[in-house]
Amino acid sequence: xxxxxxxxxxxxxxxxxxxxxxxxxxxxxxxxxxxxxxxxxxxxxxxxxxxxxxxxxxxxxxxxxxxxxxxxxxxxxxxxxxxxxxxxxxxxxxxxxxxxxxxxxxxxxxxxxxxxxxxxxxxxxxxxxxxxxxxxxxxxxxxxxxxxxxxxxxxxxxxxxxxxxxxxxxxxxxxxxxxxxxxxxxxxxxxxxxxxxxxxxxxxxxxxxxxxxxxxxxxxxxxxxxxxxxxxxxxxxxxxxxxxxxxxxxxxxxxxxxxxxxxxxxxxxxxxxxxxxxxxxxxxxxxxxxxxxxxxxxxxxxxxxxxxxxxxxxxxxxxxxxxxxxxxxxxxxxxxxxxxxxxxxxx
Numbered sequence: 001x002x003x004x005x006x007x008x009x010x011x012x013x014x015x016x017x018x019x020x021x022x023x024x025x026x027x028x029x030x031x032x033x034x035x036x037x038x039x040x041x042x043x044x045x046x047x048x049x050x051x052x053x054x055x056x057x058x059x060x061x062x063x064x065x066x067x068x069x070x071x072x073x074x075x076x077x078x079x080x081x082x083x084x085x086x087x088x089x090x091x092x093x094x095x096x097x098x099x100x101x102x103x104x105x106x107x108x109x110x111x112x113x114x115x116x117x118x119x120x121x122x123x124x125x126x127x128x129x130x131x132x133x134x135x136x137x138x139x140x141x142x143x144x145x146x147x148x149x150x151x152x153x154x155x156x157x158x159x160x161x162x163x164x165x166x167x168x169x170x171x172x173x174x175x176x177x178x179x180x181x182x183x184x185x186x187x188x189x190x191x192x193x194x195x196x197x198x199x200x201x202x203x204x205x206x207x208x209x210x211x212x213x214x215x216x217x218x219x220x221x222x223x224x225x226x227x228x229x230x231x232x233x234x235x236x237x238x239x240x241x242x243x244x245x246x247x248x249x250x251x252x253x254x255x256x257x258x259x260x261x262x263x264x265x266x267x268x269x270x271x272x273x274x275x276x277x278x279x280x281x282x283x284x285x286x287x288x289x290x291x292x293x294x295x296x297x298x299x300x301x302x303x304x305x306x307x308x309x310x311x312x313x314x315x316x317x318x319x320x321x322x323x324x325x326x327x328x329x330x331x332x333x334x335x336x337x338x339x340x341x342x343x344x345x346x347x
Contacts, residue, residue: 066108
């Protein structure tokens with residue numbers, strides 16, 4: 001149960017997002033301690049303003065909702081386990097929270113579009129990776145092999161302490177949890193239990209070494225050996241840039257820096273002579289727009305079409321005028337003209 005996980009984390013002093021739980025014995029049961037208004041819910045007097053997160057208390061139910069305020073247009077975004085290349089869907093018509101079960105309401109954390117996944121192997125080792133948050137647009141970034149794109153992350157001393165506490169709190173050496181970095185602080189939003197890293201040979205080697213040590217210590221101490229010192233970390237050790245380079249692949253900082261190795265140099269460069277693009281992405285099903293896409297894709301079916309020339313934009317405008325009611329034609333025309341001008345600046 002997610003509620004029990006949060007309670008266990010609270011007991012061990014692990015930072016978690018501000019939350020409250022709503023327990024219903026029966027679906028759609030009205031509770032005197034739960035109040036819902038247009039832009040907030042209130043649980044036992046604790047108020048959660050939109051955007052907020054709604055999680056089923058049942059840990060096996062992965063249908064998580066995020067509700068947005070009316071000032072941002074309202075609506076709800078549903079997060080779910082990856083289906084193809086999708087991990088979330090936006091539902092603009094949904095404004096009210098679910099009433100058919102028990103849920104946890106949680107403060108929404110602004111993480112800049114990135115989630116951190118942490119994997120422990122015992123209380124003194126953790127591997128961390130970052131991925132694009134499903135909150136961004138719901139599109140899963142994949143590499144040429146079809147695997148989700150993830151990036152190595154260095155944990156701070158405070159985050160290493162959190163990894164240790166999570167491992168000890170749940171009495172599980174091999175454990176995974178989700179970390180949210182928000183405004184200079186980190187929070188644990190979910191503990192996933194038995195979890196292994198995929199597609200990381202460095203992690204495989206480290207985990208095998210540590211697990212071998214654990215098993216031999218428990219069943220055959222006379223065969224046990226020491227773990228290399230650079231495989232483990234100390235919670236209170238400072239983060240040093242040189243040490244970070246030696247353990248970048250596993251997201252931890254070793255105590256030994258005798259074999260430093262520069263893995264890579266990353267630079268983010270952007271020229272400043274263009275106006276940033278402003279895009280609106282939406283799914284279309286209207287036949288006129290689909291025919292327009294076929295027309296300018298040479299009759300081939302593609303997921304997207306770029307319209308830049310005056311003739312192309314005129315065709316788009318004509319199709320839009322037919323689809324949009326006359327009462328909104330002037331407003332639509334103004335928006336399309338602005339859209340045309342915006343594309344002209346970005347092309």
